[in-house]
Amino acid sequence: MPRSIPVATLRGTVIRFHWTFVLFISAALVAALLTSGPAASGTLLALITAMFLCIILHEFGHITAARLFGIPTPEIMLLPIGGLAKLRRIPLEPKEELAIAVAGPLVSFVLFAGLILILGRQPDWEAIPTFNQDQFNLVEQLAVFNLAVGLFNLIPAFPMDGGRILRAMLAVNLPRPRATWIAARIGQAIAILIAGLGLFAGNPILAVIGVFIFFAAQSEARIDAMRNAIGGVSIGQVMVADRPRLKVSDPLLNAADLILHSDYEEIPVIEMDGALAGFLLRTDLDDAIVQFGPASTVRQAMQKDVPKMAVQSQADKAADMIEAGASAVGVIDRNGHFEGLVTKSTLLDALGVNSAMWPDHDALSHKPFEEQLKA
Structure with missing residues (x-):
C-alpha cells in the first residue's frame, strides 16, 4: 500500500489519505x-x-x-488522529504564526455554532459517546465533534495549534529559540499527564496520544535549535554534495540496487542536462515497482514537487522547509544544475558540531554555526 493516497485537489492543495487512515476507517467499518x-x-x-x-x-x-x-500550502494529510496541513515554510514572525495557528480552531468553533443553530437545541451530551442508533443525530454528533476538535487543538503542546499559539505569544518578548524551548517543555509535561491519565483510566488511545505529543514536542525543539545553530551560513556550507545520483531515464531496478545497498533515504534524480528533477525516496520504491513495473523509469516514481534553493541561500531557510514537512531540499546553482541536498540528518549533524564546539552552553545559547566555521 502506498504511504499516502491523493484523493482530491482543492484550491491548489492536494488532499491525501495516509495509509494508516485508510486502515483505521476500514477496520472501524x-x-x-x-x-x-x-x-x-x-x-x-x-x-x-x-x-x-x-x-x-x-x-x-x-x-x-x-x-x-504568502506561504504556499502544497497538501493536507489525513491521519487517524486528524489532519495535517503542510506549509512550504514555517512562519517566523509571532503575529503570522499566531494568526495561522488560531485560524484552525476558529473554523471548528464556527462550525460548532452553525450546527447548534441548525440543531435548534443544546446537544444531548450523554448520547454522544454511546453511538445509539435510535438516538443518532448526525448534526448533533458533528456539533460536539467540532467543539472537541477546537478545544483539543488549543492544548498548549506541539504539534497542536495551542503549542504554536503559546510559542507565538512567548516569542513576542523572548527570542524564538527560547520561546520554542519553553513551549516544548510545557507540551512535554502536558503529554506526560495525558499519557498517565490514559494508563490510569485504561484508555490506550489516550496514552498513545500522550506519547505522540511528547515526541512531537521534542522534535519541534530540536528542529528550532537546528535552525539557530546554522543561522547565518549558506546552504552550501551544510549540504551533502557527494550523494549518488540517478538519471530520470534510469530503470527502477537500477534505483533499487542503489538504494538497497546503501542507507540513503532519498536519492536525487537528475535531468539529462544536469538539472534537479526530483527525489526518489526509499519508502516509495517498493510501491513504484509494483505499480509501474521493474522496467519503468525513475521519472515515473520520483517526487517531482521538491523544494529547491540556490547554493548561496541561507541554510536556516532549508530548516524551515524541512520543519514544514519536506523530506529533503535540493541545492542548485544559478543555472538550475544540481549541487547537493540538505536533509534533517545533515542539519542535525550541523547541530551536533555546534554542541561539540560549545559544550558549556545549551542549544539555545550557542554561537551561530557561521562563527564556528570562521574559528
Missing part, C-alpha cells in the same frame, strides 16, 4: 458491520465522512491564513 449490521456500518461511514470533511475545513482555516502571508 468492518467492526460495525460484524457487530451491528449493515445499517450501523452505513451510519458510521456517513459520520466519519462528515467528521473528516470538518477536519479538512479546519485545516483550510490554517491554509487560508497562511496564504495571506
Whole structure:
C-alpha cells in the first residue's frame, strides 16, 4: 500500500489519505458491520465522512491564513488522529504564526455554532459517546465533534495549534529559540499527564496520544535549535554534495540496487542536462515497482514537487522547509544544475558540531554555526 493516497485537489492543495487512515476507517467499518449490521456500518461511514470533511475545513482555516502571508500550502494529510496541513515554510514572525495557528480552531468553533443553530437545541451530551442508533443525530454528533476538535487543538503542546499559539505569544518578548524551548517543555509535561491519565483510566488511545505529543514536542525543539545553530551560513556550507545520483531515464531496478545497498533515504534524480528533477525516496520504491513495473523509469516514481534553493541561500531557510514537512531540499546553482541536498540528518549533524564546539552552553545559547566555521 502506498504511504499516502491523493484523493482530491482543492484550491491548489492536494488532499491525501495516509495509509494508516485508510486502515483505521476500514477496520472501524468492518467492526460495525460484524457487530451491528449493515445499517450501523452505513451510519458510521456517513459520520466519519462528515467528521473528516470538518477536519479538512479546519485545516483550510490554517491554509487560508497562511496564504495571506504568502506561504504556499502544497497538501493536507489525513491521519487517524486528524489532519495535517503542510506549509512550504514555517512562519517566523509571532503575529503570522499566531494568526495561522488560531485560524484552525476558529473554523471548528464556527462550525460548532452553525450546527447548534441548525440543531435548534443544546446537544444531548450523554448520547454522544454511546453511538445509539435510535438516538443518532448526525448534526448533533458533528456539533460536539467540532467543539472537541477546537478545544483539543488549543492544548498548549506541539504539534497542536495551542503549542504554536503559546510559542507565538512567548516569542513576542523572548527570542524564538527560547520561546520554542519553553513551549516544548510545557507540551512535554502536558503529554506526560495525558499519557498517565490514559494508563490510569485504561484508555490506550489516550496514552498513545500522550506519547505522540511528547515526541512531537521534542522534535519541534530540536528542529528550532537546528535552525539557530546554522543561522547565518549558506546552504552550501551544510549540504551533502557527494550523494549518488540517478538519471530520470534510469530503470527502477537500477534505483533499487542503489538504494538497497546503501542507507540513503532519498536519492536525487537528475535531468539529462544536469538539472534537479526530483527525489526518489526509499519508502516509495517498493510501491513504484509494483505499480509501474521493474522496467519503468525513475521519472515515473520520483517526487517531482521538491523544494529547491540556490547554493548561496541561507541554510536556516532549508530548516524551515524541512520543519514544514519536506523530506529533503535540493541545492542548485544559478543555472538550475544540481549541487547537493540538505536533509534533517545533515542539519542535525550541523547541530551536533555546534554542541561539540560549545559544550558549556545549551542549544539555545550557542554561537551561530557561521562563527564556528570562521574559528
